[in-house]
Amino acid sequence: SAVISQKPSRDxxxxxxxxxxxxxxDSQVTMMFWYRQQPGQSLTLIATANQGSEATYESGFVIxxxxxxxxxxxxxxxxxxxxxxxxxSIYLCSVEDRTRSTYEQxxxxxxxxxxx
Amino acid sequence: xxxxxQMEGPVTLSEEAFLTINCTYxxxxxxxxxxxxxxxxxxxxxxxxxxxxxxxxxxxxxEATYRKETTSFHLEKGSVQVSDSAVYFCALSxxxxxxxxxxxxxxxx
Numbered sequence: 001s002a003v004i005s006q007k008p009s010r011d012x013x014x015x016x017x018x019x020x021x022x023x024x025x026d027s028q029v030t031m032m033f034w035y036r037q038q039p040g041q042s043l044t045l046i047a048t049a050n051q052g053s054e055a056t057y058e059s060g061f062v063i064x065x066x067x068x069x070x071x072x073x074x075x076x077x078x079x080x081x082x083x084x085x086x087x088x089s090i091y092l093c094s095v096e097d098r099t100r101s102t103y104e105q106x107x108x109x110x111x112x113x114x115x116x
Numbered sequence: 117x118x119x120x121x122q123m124e125g126p127v128t129l130s131e132e133a134f135l136t137i138n139c140t141y142x143x144x145x146x147x148x149x150x151x152x153x154x155x156x157x158x159x160x161x162x163x164x165x166x167x168x169x170x171x172x173x174x175x176x177x178x179e180a181t182y183r184k185e186t187t188s189f190h191l192e193k194g195s196v197q198v199s200d201s202a203v204y205f206c207a208l209s210x211x212x213x214x215x216x217x218x219x220x221x222x223x224x225x
Contacts, residue, residue, distance in 0.1 A: 041218075045212065
C-alpha cells in the first residue's frame with residue numbers, strides 16, 4: 001500500500017488566519033482525497049483532487065474556504081482559509097489504490113488543527 | 117443516498133472477551149465493504165474488506181462477512197486484547213467511500 005505523509009502533524013492557529021496542509025505520497029496516484037474529522041465524529045469528504053484539473057468539492061464545502069492544489073501525481077495541498085474555531089478538526093488526505101481490482105483507500109496520519 | 121449505520125459506542129470489554137460491532141448499510145448498486153481502525157492519535161488504517169456477497173474479510177484476528185440478505189457487515193473478534201482499543205469505522209464504496217459514525221472500543225486488562 002502507498003505510504004502517505006502529512007505536514008504539519010498538528011498546529012494551533014488564530015482565527016482569521018489560514019493554514020496550508022501538505023500531503024505527500026511515495027508513489028504516483030491518480031486520485032487524492034481530503035477529509036475532515038470533527039472532534040468525536042466520523043470522516044466527511046471535503047473534495048477529490050485529480051492532477052491537472054480543478055478539485056471536485058462535496059456539498060457544504062467551497063473552494064474559497066478550502067482551496068486545493070494538485071501540482072503532480074504525488075503531492076497535494078489543502079488550505080483552510082479565514083479560520084474560525086469551528087474549523088478545529090483533524091484533516092486527512094487519502095489516496096485510491098488502483099493497482100488492485102477493488103477500490104481501496106489509504107490514509108495519511110492526519111493534521112490536527114486547533115483554532116483559537 | 118448511500119449510508120452506513122454502526123452500533124453506538126462506546127463499547128468497553130475485558131481482555132479476552134468476544135467482540136461484535138454491528139454495521140448495516142444502505143446502497144444503490146453493489147458496494148465494497150470495509151472496516152477501518154483509528155488508534156489514538158493516528159490516522160485510519162484499513163483493517164479488512166469484502167467485495168461481494170458472502171465474502172469474508174479477515175485480519176489480525178478480526179473477521180467480517182458481507183451479508184447481502186441482511187445488508188450487514190458485522191465485525192467480530194474471538195478474544196480481544198488491550199491493544200485493540202481504538203475507534204472502528206465501517207464503510208462502503210460504490211462511487212465514493214462513505215463512513216459510519218465510528219465505534220469507540222476500550223479493552224480493560
